[in-house]
Amino acid sequence: MSETCANPLLLGWIKEWLDQARERNSKGAIVYKKAYESMKACPLAFQHPSEAQQLNGLGPKLCDRLTEKLKAYCEENGLPMPEHPHKFSAGSKRVSDDGTTEAQPAKKPRKTKPYVPTLRSGPYAIILALATLDENASQGMTKSQLIETAQPHCDSSFTAPSDPSKFHTAWTSMKTLLQKELVYDYGRPLKRYALTEDGWEVAKRMKVVAPSDPSQSTLPFRAESTQPDASIAIPDRASDNARPQASRQESLEYEELPQENPNTNPHVFPDFDGAVTPIVIPPNSFTVQLVLDVREVRSSKDRDYLANELSKKGVTPEVRALELGDVMWVAKFHDPTFLSRYGEEGDEMMLDWIVERKRLDDLIGSMKDGRFHEQKFRLRRSGIKNVIYLIEEFTVTQDLNSAMKYNEMVASAIASTQVVNGYFVKRTKNLDDSIRYLARMTSLLRKMYGTASGEAPSHTLTLIPSRQLSSSESYLETLERLRAENPNTTVAVTFSTFSALTSKSDVLTLRDVFLKMLMCIRGVTGEKALEIQRRWQTPQAFLQAFEALDPRNRENLVSDQMQTLVTRKKVAKVLSKKIAEVWGEDG
Numbered sequence: 001m002s003e004t005c006a007n008p009l010l011l012g013w014i015k016e017w018l019d020q021a022r023e024r025n026s027k028g029a030i031v032y033k034k035a036y037e038s039m040k041a042c043p044l045a046f047q048h049p050s051e052a053q054q055l056n057g058l059g060p061k062l063c064d065r066l067t068e069k070l071k072a073y074c075e076e077n078g079l080p081m082p083e084h085p086h087k088f089s090a091g092s093k094r095v096s097d098d099g100t101t102e103a104q105p106a107k108k109p110r111k112t113k114p115y116v117p118t119l120r121s122g123p124y125a126i127i128l129a130l131a132t133l134d135e136n137a138s139q140g141m142t143k144s145q146l147i148e149t150a151q152p153h154c155d156s157s158f159t160a161p162s163d164p165s166k167f168h169t170a171w172t173s174m175k176t177l178l179q180k181e182l183v184y185d186y187g188r189p190l191k192r193y194a195l196t197e198d199g200w201e202v203a204k205r206m207k208v209v210a211p212s213d214p215s216q217s218t219l220p221f222r223a224e225s226t227q228p229d230a231s232i233a234i235p236d237r238a239s240d241n242a243r244p245q246a247s248r249q250e251s252l253e254y255e256e257l258p259q260e261n262p263n264t265n266p267h268v269f270p271d272f273d274g275a276v277t278p279i280v281i282p283p284n285s286f287t288v289q290l291v292l293d294v295r296e297v298r299s300s301k302d303r304d305y306l307a308n309e310l311s312k313k314g315v316t317p318e319v320r321a322l323e324l325g326d327v328m329w330v331a332k333f334h335d336p337t338f339l340s341r342y343g344e345e346g347d348e349m350m351l352d353w354i355v356e357r358k359r360l361d362d363l364i365g366s367m368k369d370g371r372f373h374e375q376k377f378r379l380r381r382s383g384i385k386n387v388i389y390l391i392e393e394f395t396v397t398q399d400l401n402s403a404m405k406y407n408e409m410v411a412s413a414i415a416s417t418q419v420v421n422g423y424f425v426k427r428t429k430n431l432d433d434s435i436r437y438l439a440r441m442t443s444l445l446r447k448m449y450g451t452a453s454g455e456a457p458s459h460t461l462t463l464i465p466s467r468q469l470s471s472s473e474s475y476l477e478t479l480e481r482l483r484a485e486n487p488n489t490t491v492a493v494t495f496s497t498f499s500a501l502t503s504k505s506d507v508l509t510l511r512d513v514f515l516k517m518l519m520c521i522r523g524v525t526g527e528k529a530l531e532i533q534r535r536w537q538t539p540q541a542f543l544q545a546f547e548a549l550d551p552r553n554r555e556n557l558v559s560d561q562m563q564t565l566v567t568r569k570k571v572a573k574v575l576s577k578k579i580a581e582v583w584g585e586d587g
Helices: 009-021 028-039 050-055 060-077 122-130 141-151 171-181 197-209 305-312 361-369 371-382 400-419 431-448 472-487 495-501 510-519 528-534 539-547 553-561 573-583
Strands: 089-093 101-105 183-186 194-197 217-219 231-234 280-281 286-293 316-318 325-334 346-357 386-392 424-428 460-463 490-493
Touching: 009 028, 009 060, 028 472, 050 060, 060 197, 101 472, 122 141, 122 171, 122 183, 122 194, 141 171, 171 183, 194 197, 280 371, 286 305, 286 346, 286 431, 305 431, 325 431, 346 361, 346 371, 346 460, 346 490, 346 495, 361 386, 361 400, 371 510, 386 400, 386 431, 400 424, 424 431, 472 490, 510 528, 510 539, 539 553, 539 573, 553 573
Parallel strands: 286 316, 346 386, 386 424, 460 490
Antiparallel strands: 089 101, 183 194, 217 231, 280 460, 286 325, 325 346
């Protein structure tokens, strides 16, 4: 136990409950962990456990448990039980005119209304949708499943802002439900959502106050309830006066929770051990679909040019926002429920080809601001085997000296992309030439996978189940192993899983954040950042390495440690000094 903790007894009991919850794989561990961290960081010594309610994560229920624990401890050790701080606060004292004290009635404590979301609001619809799950089952909904179920019960859209000048949708309310601990999320790479114990209480209160008009649409309600009716009516409008007025604290914490089977608990993702079993996809069950990023446009006034021209060539693209790349191909299943049979989301699976389209002026700009190296690093981490850099010629107005300088930059960047990264570079004359190339690539892939008429497939397709992945690292290791076993098999994940794995923010690990921090320093490429991270695995370890040296020797720390590497991974003394100026300065 930490010697610096002001309340070691209380901290020890919370730690005991936290360990028990973790052993049972209980979702109560989330709340106990928050309470433990709050108590450990608190510098105040409490005379009574009820005083701990001022801390984040400790509500009345948890403080009552601590009080009972303290009572038992005092009885066992023959110690007096501390007085409750509010025991004698029924009335305050005031001095009268004759000098005597008189009891003054205490102010009635303000009652906190129980949380009931506004009718047909985002939180209202989300709670209703999650209430369709079994309360005692270890399962949750993905974002797309939740939106699909919740949308009929919300007046606002979960995908498009109600006001074109704003970015908020009904999905933004998920943040409120997570903060109030009515909903929790879990799982990587795909997040899933479920109601907490308190979330189920809110859902049951919503059922009680909903009018039972048989003409209204109903939503299945699978929670155990004391009410005889097991469905919840969804009215079009209702008065706020229908809300219950019972008093209840909104501090949320879990009590003892039923033990869950870790084999069926989706919270627990196994660490990678090489035992991933891929699912073989039947060759005639899908078609090859080209997917175009929504930002790929000819101009701001002609946004549909690429899609229209591709359609004229027999390739009708899907246009959507992509987390990575500008163009990719997916296997779209004829049966929309095919993937759901294996517990997967959506009806699309990634193929092993992705295109990063760069107009010449954009390529030069990305090299100047560092986006070029960051994009290549993310492409490498995506696991896609065939990365294509599609570079379009474009006339850049400049003087002769600038032209020579930029030509050298472009030539160097292309050579590095081909030789160092191993990516294929395709140069086209203009946008129309690029469109023709994408159409030819689509035709070629359809022949490879046998989706073109009369063509026998030369490549097979296998799916890595998302539940068998614990992180992006296990994903990359799995790809490497399975590809080595069968080179003619495309090994991939669903489109939803790929989007989650390649998101810039959704699944960032400490390692990813550390790499991004390193690459913010001009001159630190992805390869150099990886080599630094291999030697100092966390930012703290890197800082400690600098702190252990005399300030005069810090500037050569990185260059000395990496002097035996090849040129593209080696850090020169100039760059090492620049890194030391950022990481090695005393704060």
